[in-house]
Amino acid sequence: MNALSVFSFQENHPVRVVLVNGEPWFVAVDVCKALGLxxxxxxxxxxxxxxKQLFSGDSNFKLGSAGKGAQSLIILNESGLYTL
Known part of the structure; x- marks a missing residue:
């Protein structure tokens, strides 16, 4: 089961986090924006x-904004987050 959480980095940068097999994976584009990359x-x-890995979710789980449909996004594990 995948669960989505959203964290705010320095108040202005939401970072989406999805649990995959109980481990947090961070949406790469959100992390890069928060870090100014x-x-x-x-x-x-x-x-x-x-x-890193490609995450496309499933029919019951979407990371994209409403109206955009399913998105495939690169997600980062904790090690990848710290490496960036």
């Missing part, structure tokens, strides 16, 4: 493969 693709490409 302007090129999330480049930032994430430097991470080890075990620090």
């Amino acid at each position: 302007t090129n999330p693709t480049k930032s994430v490409s430097a991470l080890d493969e075990d620090e």
Whole structure:
């Protein structure tokens, strides 16, 4: 089961977090925005493969905004978060 939480970083930067098998995974684009990294693709490409994964959710679980439909997003584990 996946559960979504949203944390605020310095009050202005929401970071979505999804639990995958009981472990927190952070939405990469949210983390990059919160850290002031302007090129999330480049930032994430430097991470080890075990620090990131593609998350597309399922029909009962959406990370996207209302009206945007299902999205596939790169998510980071705790190690990937600290590496960024």
